[in-house]
Structure formats: C-alpha cells, structure tokens
Amino acid sequence: MRPVRVAVIAAAPQVRACLQALVDATPALRFVGSASDSETLADCFAGSLPDVIIIDLEPEASDALRSGFEAALDATQAPLALVLLTDETDIDWVHEALPDNVMAILSRDATPGEIVAAIEAAAAGLCVLPPDILARLLAGRKPPRPLASAVHIEALTLREIEVLTMLAEGLGNKEIARQLAISDNTVKFHLSSIFGKLGATSRTEAVMLGMRHGFIMV
CATH class of the missing domain: 3.40.50.2300 (Response regulator)
Structure with missing residues (x-):
C-alpha cells in the first residue's frame, strides 16, 4: 500500500x-x-x-x-x-x-x-x-421517539408452546400431530392461533417471534 x-x-x-x-x-x-x-x-x-x-x-x-x-x-x-x-x-x-x-x-x-x-x-x-x-x-442528541403504541402479544397456551417448539425444531404438521397424539387438523388449528397471537405470517416468522418474546428457547 x-x-x-x-x-x-x-x-x-x-x-x-x-x-x-x-x-x-x-x-x-x-x-x-x-x-x-x-x-x-x-x-x-x-x-x-x-x-x-x-x-x-x-x-x-x-x-x-x-x-x-x-x-x-x-x-x-x-x-x-x-x-x-x-x-x-x-x-x-x-x-x-x-x-x-x-x-x-x-x-x-x-x-x-x-x-x-x-x-x-x-x-x-x-x-x-x-x-x-x-x-x-x-x-446533546435527541432521544428516539417512542413508538406510537406498544404491540400487545397474547400469551400462548402450553399446547401452543409445545407446537411452536416442535415447529422450531423443523418438524412438519404430521410429525407434530404424531408426537402429540392429535390430528393434523388440530395442529393446523393451533398454528392458526399461534400465528394470530404473534402476528406472524409464516412458520419461520412465528418461530422468530416466539423466541423474541420468550415463549421458546432454541
């Protein structure tokens, strides 16, 4: 140089x-x-x-x-x-x-x-x-502006946390259903509830939000 x-x-x-x-x-x-x-x-x-x-x-x-x-x-x-x-x-x-x-x-x-x-x-x-x-x-810097409103996250049930944990492990719906001894439709119901509570639009986003809010640890 x-x-x-x-x-x-x-x-x-x-x-x-x-x-x-x-x-x-x-x-x-x-x-x-x-x-x-x-x-x-x-x-x-x-x-x-x-x-x-x-x-x-x-x-x-x-x-x-x-x-x-x-x-x-x-x-x-x-x-x-x-x-x-x-x-x-x-x-x-x-x-x-x-x-x-x-x-x-x-x-x-x-x-x-x-x-x-x-x-x-x-x-x-x-x-x-x-x-x-x-x-x-x-x-002398101005403090950051506060968010207009805090996002409220509804708590997940124990079963939903189980489903989300298995989702984080990469398991599909059928494997989750088999391990929890529930039907595929029930798994879909739990996933729909999890997505709604976390405000997620995909399985990956649901896992990331679950980790962020302390529902799961990976």
Missing part, C-alpha cells in the same frame, strides 16, 4: 516543523508540503493533492484560518480528509465542522501517537473525536 500523503497548515513555523518531523518519522505517511495558510498550500499542489491535511487552529487566528481553508477546499473540489488540531470547545462549531471534510478533531496538545492514529483513521474514512467532545455530542 502506498503511504498516506499528508500536508500541513499551521501559522507557526515551529508547529509546521514539528508536524513535518512527525510525518517523516512515520513509514506509513509521506509528507508532501506545508504552509501558513490554505491558499498558499493549494498553490503548491498543482493537481497532485494530499490524502490528509493537518490544520493547526490557533485560538486567536481560528476564524480567519477557518474561513481561508474552507474557501481553498471549495476551489479544489476534492474529497480531502482534514485533521484539525484545535482548542475549540464550542459544540455547535463541531456540529458544523463534522458534516464537511473534517474527519478528526484533536486537542492541540495531542500526543504524536494520537495525531498519527487520527491521520491514518481519517485516510481510511473514519471519524476521530476526543472522549469529552464525543460525550457532549452524544449527550
């Missing part, structure tokens, strides 16, 4: 140098360029785009840099994966970022191992979030 092509956007030269050193030290990654802003970096690609771009968002420059790389990415019209290093804690902003190309959000003090793992995950199409941000996102 070819290495993941990684580019870096960071306003601070020392941050760009650290991230480049990290990428260079990882055999699965290949450093392809860096710049202080997205427009400058985009001019360097000349049609050969990276797989992942790491973007360091400094708190005081986050708004300008954010709008800058969004404009540059719109111009490329390429499905780049972004890894953001940010101290941003606004969950509304995270909600806005995730639907776009942002595949990973890490703290700016993330460890080298965490950054490398995020790059590889983003290249594979996976989303990476810190536990605290993930917990806050999940906490």
Whole structure:
C-alpha cells in the first residue's frame, strides 16, 4: 500500500516543523508540503493533492484560518480528509465542522501517537473525536421517539408452546400431530392461533417471534 500523503497548515513555523518531523518519522505517511495558510498550500499542489491535511487552529487566528481553508477546499473540489488540531470547545462549531471534510478533531496538545492514529483513521474514512467532545455530542442528541403504541402479544397456551417448539425444531404438521397424539387438523388449528397471537405470517416468522418474546428457547 502506498503511504498516506499528508500536508500541513499551521501559522507557526515551529508547529509546521514539528508536524513535518512527525510525518517523516512515520513509514506509513509521506509528507508532501506545508504552509501558513490554505491558499498558499493549494498553490503548491498543482493537481497532485494530499490524502490528509493537518490544520493547526490557533485560538486567536481560528476564524480567519477557518474561513481561508474552507474557501481553498471549495476551489479544489476534492474529497480531502482534514485533521484539525484545535482548542475549540464550542459544540455547535463541531456540529458544523463534522458534516464537511473534517474527519478528526484533536486537542492541540495531542500526543504524536494520537495525531498519527487520527491521520491514518481519517485516510481510511473514519471519524476521530476526543472522549469529552464525543460525550457532549452524544449527550446533546435527541432521544428516539417512542413508538406510537406498544404491540400487545397474547400469551400462548402450553399446547401452543409445545407446537411452536416442535415447529422450531423443523418438524412438519404430521410429525407434530404424531408426537402429540392429535390430528393434523388440530395442529393446523393451533398454528392458526399461534400465528394470530404473534402476528406472524409464516412458520419461520412465528418461530422468530416466539423466541423474541420468550415463549421458546432454541
């Protein structure tokens, strides 16, 4: 497999140098360029785009840099994966970022191992979030809507449970009738009652619903 092509956007030269050193030290990654802003970096690609771009968002420059790389990415019209290093804690902003190309959000003090793992995950199409941000996102989710009405299942008789158990074992009507010493018509009567109570339309569905509601164990 070819290495993941990684580019870096960071306003601070020392941050760009650290991230480049990290990428260079990882055999699965290949450093392809860096710049202080997205427009400058985009001019360097000349049609050969990276797989992942790491973007360091400094708190005081986050708004300008954010709008800058969004404009540059719109111009490329390429499905780049972004890894953001940010101290941003606004969950509304995270909600806005995730639907776009942002595949990973890490703290700016993330460890080298965490950054490398995020790059590889983003290249594979996976989303990476810190536990605290993930917990806050999940906490903000709306609870699922309750069902309009609960389905009431009428209890089966002991004989019906016997018939359903044999049905689950793969026995046909005649074999069930023989083992229970009843007629074929009686077996059909029990099956009709079982189907009606469980809301089943086939023998297989009746067995599945019987298992789901705890009437039989297989």
